[in-house]
Every structure is written in C-alpha cells, then in structure tokens.
Amino acid sequence: MGNQERLLHNLQERIKELTALHKAVRVVQDSAKSSSEVLQDIVGLLPPAWQYPEVTAARIVFGGREFVTSNFRPTPWVQSAPIKTNAGQNGTIEVVYLEEKPPEVEGPFLAEERDLINSLADSVSSYLDRKQAETALRQTHERLQALSQRLMDVQEQERRHLSRDLHDEIGQALTAVKMNLQTLQRGIDAPHIAPSLSDSINIIDHIMQHVRDLSLDLRPSLLDDLGLVSAVRWYVTRQAERAGWEADILAEDSLSHLPADMAVTCYRVVQEAVTNAMRHARAHHVSVALHKDDRELSIAVRDDGVGFDVMHAQQRAAQGQSLGLLGMEERIRLLEGRLSIRSSPGTGTEVTASIPLPLRTCGKE
Ligand SMILES: Nc1ncnc2c1ncn2[C@@H]1O[C@H](COP(=O)(O)OP(=O)(O)O)[C@@H](O)[C@H]1O
Ligand SMILES: [Mg+2]
Structure with missing residues (x-):
C-alpha cells in the first residue's frame, strides 16, 4: 500500500x-x-x-x-x-x-x-x-x-363495618334502653327518682345523636344505598349547617350510577376538601360541583376563605405531618386521575380533580 x-x-x-x-x-x-x-x-x-x-x-x-x-x-x-x-x-x-x-x-x-x-x-x-x-x-x-390500594380498601371496609356496628348494634341497644326508661318513667310514681330518670333519658338521647353522627361520618349509608350525589348533598348541607356557611352543590343525578370505587373516591375527596374548608378556611361560602361527560368525572370544591401556601403544606404532608392532602392525591392517583389545589394565603382555595371513566360506563345515561 x-x-x-x-x-x-x-x-x-x-x-x-x-x-x-x-x-x-x-x-x-x-x-x-x-x-x-x-x-x-x-x-x-x-x-x-x-x-x-x-x-x-x-x-x-x-x-x-x-x-x-x-x-x-x-x-x-x-x-x-x-x-x-x-x-x-x-x-x-x-x-x-x-x-x-x-x-x-x-x-x-x-x-x-x-x-x-x-x-x-x-x-x-x-x-x-x-x-x-x-x-x-x-x-x-x-x-x-x-399496598396503598390495599390500605385504602381495608380502611373503607373497616369504616363501613364500624359504621354499621355503631348504627345497628349500639344504636339499637340505646333505643331499647331509652324505651325501658320511658316505660319506667310512665309506670312508677316515685318523685324522688323522676329527675334521675329524665336525666338518664336526656343523656341517652345525647349519646344516640353522637353515635349516629359518628356512624355517618365513618361511612354514610346513603353512599351505598342512594349513591354519590345524595351522599354528597347530604354531607355538604350538614357541614354547612354546622359551620354556618352557605353551600351550593351542583351535581347531575346521572352521577349516581358510578362504579363503586369511583363513588367512594369522589365522596372521600369531597369530604376531605369540605372538612378542610370547615377546619382551616374560615369561609363564608363553599361550593361543590360534580360533573361527568363521556370521558371523565370532575370534582371541584371551592371556598372563599383565608387560603394557604400549597407547596408548603404539601412539603409538611410529605414529612408525615398531615394526611388529608396526601390522601386525596393518592386516591385520585390510584384511579389514574389528576388532582390540583390552587390557593395562596389571602385568597380562597380551589381543589379540582378529574378521573378518567372506565370504558364500560362511557355513553351510558
Ligand atoms: N381549604 C383550606 N383553607 C385553608 N387552609 C387549608 C385548606 N385546606 C388545607 N389547608 C391547610 O393545609 C394543611 C394540610 O391539610 P391536610 O393535609 O388536610 O391536614 P389537616 O386537615 O389534618 O391539617 C392544613 O393544616 C391547613 O393549614
Ligand atoms: Mg384535612
């Protein structure tokens, strides 16, 4: 070469x-x-x-x-x-x-x-x-x-179980005791025990109310019996009465026919967002909107309260200091949806989420 x-x-x-x-x-x-x-x-x-x-x-x-x-x-x-x-x-x-x-x-x-x-x-x-x-x-x-899916499922099951027990077992036992006391009240003519009897009946009324609230907070039977929209309407109205705000709820009735896991997720997200508004926001007005089209289900919860620094709260949540925001995100993520929280100190808060609908429910209703 x-x-x-x-x-x-x-x-x-x-x-x-x-x-x-x-x-x-x-x-x-x-x-x-x-x-x-x-x-x-x-x-x-x-x-x-x-x-x-x-x-x-x-x-x-x-x-x-x-x-x-x-x-x-x-x-x-x-x-x-x-x-x-x-x-x-x-x-x-x-x-x-x-x-x-x-x-x-x-x-x-x-x-x-x-x-x-x-x-x-x-x-x-x-x-x-x-x-x-x-x-x-x-x-x-x-x-x-x-693991996270499993934990959520177990938590839901236990809540439902506890809620039923409280309502059926404890609630009914209390009712029976109250009726016995009322029978006594009517049957005996003994002025020295009358005040204690009526006092006991009042206490039992009080406990019954408390047990009913606990049971409903754990898992409203409405959610299983009448579906998401009724449960959300009931929950938000009740919280608004307790907190003294105005609430408006926009929800289409077609939303009642949802797969069970979705209904539970939506309910829990609304519940957490509304509870946060009640606990932290000092709001006057809260609105909840549920909407469904053929592709997705969307949730929006808005309050006109004091707002907060979302990044900061999420960092604290990631360190294990609170569970609510994380829980909402996790539930939505398990259904492959998206959650966003918009808020800053001084403005109100808006929590929005959307969840893709499974193909089998598309086009129904
Ligand atoms: N709607 C809201 N308005 C004002 N602050 C809020 C709101 N939602 C959440 N926050 C703030 O974010 C923090 C974290 O919320 P969360 O994870 O639900 O925990 P928790 O409700 O147990 O404190 C709250 O402690 C509160 O400071
Ligand atoms: Mg919370």
Whole structure:
C-alpha cells in the first residue's frame, strides 16, 4: 500500500468505528426496546466496524444468555472485553475473525479496535445498570401502589363495618334502653327518682345523636344505598349547617350510577376538601360541583376563605405531618386521575380533580 492509500484506509477504518459507536449510542437510548433486543442490535453493529467485516462474527454473553451474529463460531482469533454491572453480573463482548489475518497490535486486531470494544462494553454495562435501576424502581413503585390500594380498601371496609356496628348494634341497644326508661318513667310514681330518670333519658338521647353522627361520618349509608350525589348533598348541607356557611352543590343525578370505587373516591375527596374548608378556611361560602361527560368525572370544591401556601403544606404532608392532602392525591392517583389545589394565603382555595371513566360506563345515561 502506498502512503496515501494507507492514510485513506486508516480513515475509512476510523469512520467505520465511529459509525458503530454512534449507532450503539442510539440503540442504548431506545427505551422502547427490551434489553435482549438492545444486546442483539449491538452484536449486529460489531462486524462492520472491524477491518475484515466479511470474516468477522460477534457474540455477547450476559446473564446466562447469548446473543450472536448468524455466522458466529469460536475461533482462535478473538478480541473480547468484559461487561460488568453494579449488581455484580458479568458478561463479555467478543469479536472473532473466522480466518487467520496478518498480525497487528493485538493478534490480528488494531489498537483502535481494542478502544472501540472497550467503549462498547462500557456503554453496554451502563445501559444494563440503568435498565436494572429502572426495573427496580418500577417494581418498588408497583408494590407501593398495590399496598396503598390495599390500605385504602381495608380502611373503607373497616369504616363501613364500624359504621354499621355503631348504627345497628349500639344504636339499637340505646333505643331499647331509652324505651325501658320511658316505660319506667310512665309506670312508677316515685318523685324522688323522676329527675334521675329524665336525666338518664336526656343523656341517652345525647349519646344516640353522637353515635349516629359518628356512624355517618365513618361511612354514610346513603353512599351505598342512594349513591354519590345524595351522599354528597347530604354531607355538604350538614357541614354547612354546622359551620354556618352557605353551600351550593351542583351535581347531575346521572352521577349516581358510578362504579363503586369511583363513588367512594369522589365522596372521600369531597369530604376531605369540605372538612378542610370547615377546619382551616374560615369561609363564608363553599361550593361543590360534580360533573361527568363521556370521558371523565370532575370534582371541584371551592371556598372563599383565608387560603394557604400549597407547596408548603404539601412539603409538611410529605414529612408525615398531615394526611388529608396526601390522601386525596393518592386516591385520585390510584384511579389514574389528576388532582390540583390552587390557593395562596389571602385568597380562597380551589381543589379540582378529574378521573378518567372506565370504558364500560362511557355513553351510558
Ligand atoms: N381549604 C383550606 N383553607 C385553608 N387552609 C387549608 C385548606 N385546606 C388545607 N389547608 C391547610 O393545609 C394543611 C394540610 O391539610 P391536610 O393535609 O388536610 O391536614 P389537616 O386537615 O389534618 O391539617 C392544613 O393544616 C391547613 O393549614
Ligand atoms: Mg384535612
């Protein structure tokens, strides 16, 4: 080879190597591909980058699996580089010549080919690390989500259970005691115990009211019996009476036919937002709107109270200092919806959420 020919040949070799590097970078960045697909693609990029592509084959061995070019067979002329992941898994990238070639720096291989195979092994190692980290993160996320769903379900079940017990068992026992006391009150003519009797009846009335409130707060039977809209109307009206604000409620009756998990989520979100308005906002007016179209269900709860610094409250909530805002977000997220809270000190607060409807309820009503 003349001088100029050699230069040209070298240049062509460098171009081939660079091309392989560029293509490899693109392959490892393709997040749509599985790791097997990526390793198979990389194997295919190797032979064209070496000096004698027509007699070159390649193999990647990793995690008990082998990825090879179709012409691969073991030969004495091999250049290889190790793949090492942070998780301690090892593998190799190998390039082989299928026939003997003139000696170069490393057997028949060039120094630049050594650099190239090392770089590719490094990219593959860091690709595999990233892939493993992504998988671990996704699994953790899925586990947490499943746990959180389970906790919500258990909480709902227990609330319903407690609510029924309070209403049925305790409520009825109290009613029976009250009736007995009233019978006594009518039947005996003993002025010295009359005041205690009527006092006892008053106390029982008081406890009965308290038990009824507790039971309703835990889980209004309306939600199970008459659906979301009735439960929300009842709840908001009752809170407004207690707090002395005006409330308006905009809800379409079609919303009553919702899947149970959605109805519970909506009710709990409204309940939390309204309770927050009552506890923290010092509002005069609260409005609740529920709306449904064929794609999604939306909730909006607005108050005209003092407002708050949402970022700050969310940070405190993330540190475990409060549960309400987190609980709303989590419930909505489990149904793949979105929740946003708009507020700043001095203005009122607006909590809005939307939840995509499952396909089966679309177009009904
Ligand atoms: N509607 C609201 N108006 C004013 N402040 C609110 C409102 N909603 C929430 N906040 C503020 O955000 C904080 C966190 O709310 P939340 O997570 O529901 O916890 P909690 O109600 O138990 O305090 C509240 O302590 C309150 O300072
Ligand atoms: Mg709260």
